[in-house]
Amino acid sequence: MKIKVVNRSKHALPTYATAHSAGMDLRANLDNPITLKPFERALIPTGLYIELPEGYEAQIRPRSGLALKKGITVLNSPGTIDADYRGEVCIILINLSSEAFVIEDGERICQMVVAPYVQAGWEEVNVLGETIRGEGGFGHTGV
Numbered sequence: 001m002k003i004k005v006v007n008r009s010k011h012a013l014p015t016y017a018t019a020h021s022a023g024m025d026l027r028a029n030l031d032n033p034i035t036l037k038p039f040e041r042a043l044i045p046t047g048l049y050i051e052l053p054e055g056y057e058a059q060i061r062p063r064s065g066l067a068l069k070k071g072i073t074v075l076n077s078p079g080t081i082d083a084d085y086r087g088e089v090c091i092i093l094i095n096l097s098s099e100a101f102v103i104e105d106g107e108r109i110c111q112m113v114v115a116p117y118v119q120a121g122w123e124e125v126n127v128l129g130e131t132i133r134g135e136g137g138f139g140h141t142g143v
Contacts, residue, residue: 001053003114008088009047011106023061023111026091030105036095041075044091044109052083052114059113060091066109071097074110081112 007013014024028034029047036042052058060079066072075092091110095101103109 001056001114003053004051006049007047008049011047014048014112023113025063025108026060026089026110026112028091028103028105028107028109030103033105034103036072036093036101036103038095038098038100041092041094042103044093044103046089046091046109048089049086050081050089051086052081054083055116055118056083056114057081057117058089059115060089061111061113063108063111070101071095071099072101072109078113 005013009027009029011027011029014026016024026046026048028044030045034042034044050058058081060074060077060081062073062077072093072095075094079092081089089112093103093109
């Protein structure tokens with residue numbers, strides 16, 4: 001699949017790190033470093049503008065290394081970039097650690113996964129079909 005992209009960043013286009021990677025790392029495109037204090041959030045620009053094919057979305061997910069080692073994650077995870085959005089891809093990061101974290105220009109801040117989606121239509125009914133699970137939820141299978 002080819003995705004049209006305008007790259008207004010100072011960095012190369014995102015790539016897959018390995019042959020079987022599902023996501024591409026996106027980089028911060030900053031004029032100056034941004035310091036995220038504990039529990040602070042910020043909107044981080046990437047300098048990328050994309051045109052996804054109809055029927056696809058780009059999901060923005062945390063990078064596991066940043067989450068585990070530094071407590072940095074994507075606040076609205078997964079974030080969704082819709083196929084009709086044409087603005088800059090910006091990432092909402094939050095620092096869930098107890099220490100400040102400095103985001104430098106070019107830092108890999110998240111990963112983007114392109115995935116198909118379907119739009120559902122509603123069919124209003126009076127009764128739903130029965131299942132073994134029924135209304136069980138929120139730990140209903142636990143001991």
